[in-house]
Amino acid sequence: MAIDSDVLVIGGGIAGLSAALSAARTGADVRLVSEAETTLHHASGLLDVLGYPPNADGDGPVVDPFDAIGDLPDSHPYAIVGAGTVRDGLAMIDDVLGETYHGSHTDANALVPTHGGTVKPTARYPAGVTAGLASDDRDILLVGFERLTGFDAGVAADHLEAAGIPAETSAATVEFPIVVRDDAKVTRYAHLLDENPTVDGAGSDRRVRAALADAVEPSVGEAERIGFPAVLGVDHPAAIRDELEDRLGAAVFEIPMGPPSVLGGRLEDRLYAALDDAGGQIESGGGPIVDFDAEGGMISAVYMDRSGSQIPYAAEQYVLATGDVAGGGIDSDRDGVTEPIFGCHVPHPDDRYEWFEGEAFGEHAFAEFGVVVDDALRPMDEGGTPEFANLRAAGAVIGGYDYPAEKSASGVSIATGYAAGRRAAREG
Amino acid sequence: MSDTQRGDTTTDRAETDADVESDEEGYEPRDVFDSTTEMDLRAGADNCTKVGTCDAECPVAEVNDDFPGPQFQGPEQWRLSQKGEVEIDDSITECSNCLQCDSGCPSGVPFSEMHNTARAKYVLEDQPLSIKKIRNRILANYRTSAWLASKLPRTANFFMNNGAVRWLMEKTMKIPSEREFPEFATQTFREWWAERGGEATSKERAREARAERGGAHVQSDEKRIAYFHGCYSNYNTTEVAKAMVRVYESLGYEITVPKQKCSGTPMFANGRVDDARRHAKVNVEHLGNAIEDGYDVICTCSSCSLALRQEYPDLFDLEGIDELAAHTYDAMEYLRIHEDLEAELAGAEAEEFPDVAYHAPCHSRNQGLGRQAVELFEDVDGVTVTDVGDSCSGISGTYGWKEEKYETSMEIGEEMFEHMAEADAEHGMTECPTCSMQMEHGTGYEIHHPMQLLDTVLT
Ligand SMILES: Cc1cc2nc3c(=O)[nH]c(=O)nc-3n(C[C@H](O)[C@H](O)[C@H](O)COP(=O)(O)OP(=O)(O)OC[C@H]3O[C@@H](n4cnc5c(N)ncnc54)[C@H](O)[C@@H]3O)c2cc1C
């Protein structure tokens, strides 16, 4: 016996979640297994589709990513699934995220200020980020907290100004009302704002949110919108923002931060809850899938290594969504580059010296390492034949595109995940 | 304490247990300790990319601003301690050993090994002798106290929860008087098992069940399990162990209950890695013999299964330890792999526990088993299982049993209590015996183990 389902998705990042969601929504019995806690809570929470054209060489950001898909090479995952599928995949995610995410009203990329004060083109962003968009011309006040590392309001404001945004920017750094220890993590601030306890001392019974507004008030000046680092709650972000807006008489927005990211965490919670609601089974943290059985070109079972015990999982159809070299989906060592679970073919230059370029930010071959898929997203061997009839790939484990350079990570993961999940459910 | 134990050797089992206990005196902790600190964790420490997910996941850091958090406690402290002359920071005693950091770390930093070795070093070298230290030793050796109490369970139950005794314990031993002591069973599980006819009876019942289910094999080489009951279901919640026996036998499994000691969990958590090793040795030997005879090992306590399959091979180098890890399973996990439980439960009805608020213990989540109970009971008619979320219960074994930690423990548990209160259920469910105490303590719910629910549905 083995633990059974129609569709088994391996990997719990955004590709795996999209695959599991799309399969579950067609009524299939789906299980998602993931080795570790997912990478999503490190991610910025922004969902990029295509920010820069491949091999951009200084070309500016893409205005309309959907428009640009037609110009991509045939081997690009977007070209393989087609622009229609990219839209369908995003529509599924839009539906799941509902009011909590914005950006679906237009095909054009939005420009979001980041914690370093750069401006990033993206397709979908958390509702809390909306008032901060760089295209808006209302004056901005950026607020940092004394002890919170990773965001310096002054530096970010200068950078934004230098980037030429159409708004005046100013900055203030305030003491967070409850003094949190020097190196407290962003989640500590977020939980305090969620719980909104009273602030001790000063003989007052003010709560944290009110006290924070009081601390910011003197710096507001002409600003019509106020940006905080993205720590405005894990459970009640909308209520926190509303209250601050009320008290400050200005729009309030959040600036996406580095890992561990509160926006990424909210996104993760939301997607997992949606999968749960859609009836998908979720198992994370048990261990990696390490082995498989196959018969007649079909995978019949895979094995999880749970501290040495081998736990069998069986399904009709499998989706491989284990990420790239960073996620653990692709292994590279002295002997070459491989896909570690099924041993799928990963093309790469024989000479290790060709994997990297001289400059750190050059076009490294390794950024594009991954399996090569056919038009049904099945990984293919060297000769172009599907490795297994019932195995599909999704997300960063697929090669042939450079997502850090193009800023297309989540978009490719969503589109290929959506397509792989649907096909698997149809055949499972 | 061990003298008293050795004096009482009225049964065979007591004799063997006492045998094992008797090596306590001639024991020199330093031998063992040396071998544990030699472990090279550098590679693990270097894996840390300082993303801080561990700190964000740590339930203690969330409520206690003075606690530096796992990133310091683990890789940082390990590095400092390698430079020599640096004492282990007192804050190590604030860590509850819930291992949320371990499952949260994306880079595979071996937190549990790091915490365990740091605690061992702290207790042996850096912690001043105090009442707390002695109390911790007693808490760590729960099995010994429980063994003693089980000899006179009614008296023990009376005294342990007597107001005056509790006041005295708080004053002298720093054990919070708010806590209700777990009740000791009037008959231990092992006594019940022996009285019931032990292995022979189990074989018989399993065979009958197999015949009834249509597979009339007289012998079964496949359906054999060795039960690691741990201390808690032997001395306290014997109903959990008994439910497991009924469930497994009804599915045709023959059960053996090998000689065993504490899994070591409370010892790891209190820095008594030396004690844990001594107990582990006995467990590895006896469970290992069962494995050689074709048995797989199952546990009903999630901390016990975590210890056997993860902490043992991480910390000790004993013959057969990897074999044991590879053959150990959680009781429900094992059935999910080997039986079609969904089919068994199809059309089943449960009347006893209609609404259940389920809390997944940290040590189950750490093994990837945090969702299996919810998944399994989802389709049983008449049961609604509400997952109360992935907050920590806050008691973390012996942690919440320390006067100075009591407040922190309750503060961490607050979220779970709230979710349970909202859950609109009358019963609680969890796999971990100490989580179950905390759930009961914080909400007044009656708490059961998934095996008990399975028992009411299947048998
Ligand atoms: C710091 C950071 C910032 C980011 N910022 C952005 C951004 O601004 N915009 C954007 O669009 N995207 C961003 N992303 C990228 C995005 O979140 C995803 O990482 C990307 O889309 C790839 O997704 P994936 O699901 O293919 O792979 P991953 O996210 O890498 O997920 C792989 C999953 O597979 C699991 N796994 C691996 N091997 C095994 C195995 N053998 N068995 C079982 N499970 C296994 C892993 O545990 C993991 O859960 C960011 C990512 C990070 C880490």
Ligand code: SF4
């Ligand atoms: S084991 Fe638990 S309490 Fe200890 S540092 Fe890790 S997360 Fe925090």
Ligand code: SF4
């Ligand atoms: S961890 Fe297991 S063996 Fe140890 S005290 Fe708890 S129940 Fe007993």
